[in-house]
Amino acid sequence: MLALFYIFIAVAVGLGIWQLNRLSSYKQVILNNDKGEPVNAIAKSEENPVATEKDNDIHGKFFLIFLIGFYLLMTYCLFFMNDIMLPESASIEGENDDNLFLITFILIGVVQFATQFLLFYFSFKYRGINNRKALFYADSHKLELIWTTIPTIVLTALIGYGLYTWNDVMDLSDSENPLVIEVYAQQFNWQARYAGADNTLGRGNVRNIKGINTIGIDMTDANSADDIPVRELHLPKGRKIVFKFRSQDVLHSAYMPHFRAQMNCVPGMVTEFGFTPKFTTQEMRVQEETVRKVNGINKLRKAKGEDPYEFEYLLLCNKICGASHYNMQMKIVVEEEADFYSWLKQQKTITELVN
Amino acid sequence: MSEHHHKETFVTKYIFSQDHKMISKQFLVTGIIMGVIGVFMSMLFRLQIAWPERSFSIIEAFLGHHQTDGVMDPDMYLALVTIHGTIMVFFVLTAGLSGTFSNLLIPLQIGARDMASGFMNMISYWLFFISSVVMVISLFVEAGPASAGWTIYPPLSALPQAIPGSGLGMTLWLVSMAIFVASSLIGSLNYIVTILNLRTKGMKMTRLPLTMWAFFITAIIGVVSFPVLLSAALLLIFDRSFGTSFYLSDIFISGEVLHYQGGSPVLFEHLFWFLGHPEVYIVLLPALGITSEVIATNSRKPIFGYRAMVGSIMAIAFLSTIVWGHHMFISGMNPFLGSVFTFTTLLIAIPSAVKAFNYITTLWKGNLQMNPAMLFSIGLVSTFITGGLTGIVLGDSALDINVHDTYFVVAHFHLVMGVSAIYGMYAGIYHWFPKMYGRMMDKTLGYWHFWITAIAAYGVFFPMHFIGLAGLPRRYYSNTAFPLFEDLADVNIVITLFAILGGLAQIIFLINFFLSIYRGKKATQNPWNSTTLEWTTPVEAIHGNWPGKIPSVERWAYDYSKPGYEEDFVPQNVPLKEGEEES
The missing domain is CATH 2.60.40.420 (Cupredoxins -  blue copper proteins)
Structure with a gap:
């Protein structure tokens, strides 16, 4: 992982230097425009300060690449860092905790993978190119009902199991001859x-x-x-x-x-x-x-x-x-x-x- | 209006200004300066975490007598994490974010000449400035600045015998925060009054842009919770200086028994978190409000589910005041209370999920304009989801037992409130820079700033969850005392490298920001083709905002790509056509 990172840093530094060069090229722009008159702008005069279709295209695609990179990072952390994790619970009460943790993690893992996909995929798919027209879509009670109800149900179940485990761990009144x-x-x-x-x-x-x-x-x-x-x-x-x-x-x-x-x-x-x-x-x-x-x-x-x-x-x-x-x-x-x-x-x- | 104006001197225009736009710039620049200090501190302590025994000339250069041969002292390490947290949470993400954008946008978006009280607004900034100065001065105290963690739990924060930073450094910290609370209260009251009373004709509450709703509700939470921090701090000052025992009892330190009896640190924890948790939303809600605006504008689509968004903000705000105990599951409070707080805490996931899904649906079938502000807003939704989901682990008392105060927590809150709120702040700066300075920021530098920051932020905070799950406690000066953690050292090095990368990327922003103020391309009146009222004011900002009459509002703020219109946006001051329905 470290080696990969050094490569990454090298690339980033290289790009950074390139960008700094670009900055210094602004100096020219600041001093003179095409006609040789001094201008007061850091951007090249033809550059549009608002995103163009080309920008939308590039950065929409970057979001897709970012998604893939993020998936790789998540997969690496979730599955290949297991060797450094704590071993299974060494106490009987901790077993429930481990179970609850596993359930919670699977659940939030699925939601994480799915929602990040939607977010970045939409950012890519609907990037503003080819004179795209946006859809006027302001509300849908049905959809909102769905994503209010489902989390509520799932969370209720989680809260239930969580509180059961919590009481099991914290209630010391029933332990015999501790x-x-x-x-x-x-x-x-x-x-x-x-x-x-x-x-x-x-x-x-x-x-x-x-x-x-x-x-x-x-x-x-x-x-x-x-x-x-x-x-x-x-x-x-x-x-x-x-x-x-x-x-x-x-x-x-x-x-x-x-x-x-x-x-x-x-x-x-x-x-x-x-x-x-x-x-x-x-x-x-x-x-x-x-x-x-x-x-x-x-x-x-x-x-x-x-x-x-x-x-x-x-x-x-x-x-x-x-x-x-x-x-x-x-x-x-x-x-x-x-x-x-x-x-x-x-x-x-x-x-x-x-x- | 303009005929009433006095001639402005330099002092009344730039220093003791009562104009909300100037005050907002003052907040922003002060916030940026504090941000540079806060982020720089994190670079220093990340060096120590990654290479505990290594000597660094940068540490030697900056830490004076708090280091030996380029290796920082343990007390200084704790001081750095303490002040980093304090500065980032309060000075950057509360004052820097809310102060900047509430001041800039509230009058402009509701159609008012200025804040309800320009004078109070000015006082609010100058109190913030004084509190920043006191905080910075505290860094140079002989025994070191406050170092009991940003939560300053007593007795550690009350006893100089326990840690040197709890002497004069902590006194200055408390003084600074007391002034800060006053600043925040004055500001918040002003925001609330302005939004309630100074809306222009036709600006019904249900037509307010979501930024306004977010700032309005944030101000209310601030007014409800900040005074409690002030009382917590006052009682601590009493314990420290006047020998009372609010938080202290039965203490034996440096070979002697202290006189304190009957107090409890748990009381302090309750008072602190009664502010501390709502504070998370004081930081986050404005960022979410800004995001709503930026995403809708740049998707060229109405924000999806306006009413649900307003409802979620209110629900989050209400719930945020009854969940503070989830920071205290293992503080020794009654386990039954833990159950109650687990319940209320996990409920917050519901309005949060609604918000996240509504953002995603807003993107769906949009025509996404990838301006830097838009990139940061999409980034915010991503980190908000990632960080929010791990909140389900931490909010569950049974699971919290084992990850409490580990790096899992650090990763969680940095993503969900730190990175997210910073992204929101950047989105706001890139989006409203033309309104602040009449010029545009450089787009290309903005893109570089975003992508490097986005990669670095996940590079730092995603792996960090897992060293927390491996049991690594936070606020450890060094992890070398435990062979158990030796296999986490590599991950910590990677995290530090990403942190440095992310820190350096902010230099791109600073260059862009300060150069653009003077050299940026001249802005047009409505560069992003936005619908809200601030874009109907002239490019060259004037006192009183609109040269003539204040425009009246005829529709809601999100008529983007509305069928029946040539342009893909219909400003709020354009009357409805005959037979046209308001959404």
């Missing part, structure tokens, strides 16, 4: 806290921040004692996770693209999001789409002489938060429930840490 995890944001890193044996997070407030208690856990709250603060997020596969987000300074957004999950972290309030991991990190690494993407990345890295990259789930910050916003990340490890608990057991609780 694992509660707090994700804590600050400029410019992430921390997390597991609720411990009681699966209830102790209260937190920035006013409690002191020494090793960097996320302001309220130690007077009985639920706090067994809470486990960590710097790497581990999740058990197949268990519903409910995240509680907090931020200590500015807005951040916890973005976990592989799980189709994102929620802002807002100072002064607790926000929530939930999902159920579907694949462990290991499973995801051998998943076909992931392999393809990782191979592509590693080919580039090899060319630069860098170590190969291994797939990891990530938590990114996706709300502008300051200078190092672009590098605010935390690794997420999804593992089988047994492995998860043995990892969690090795982590110290806040009580152990403080004392």
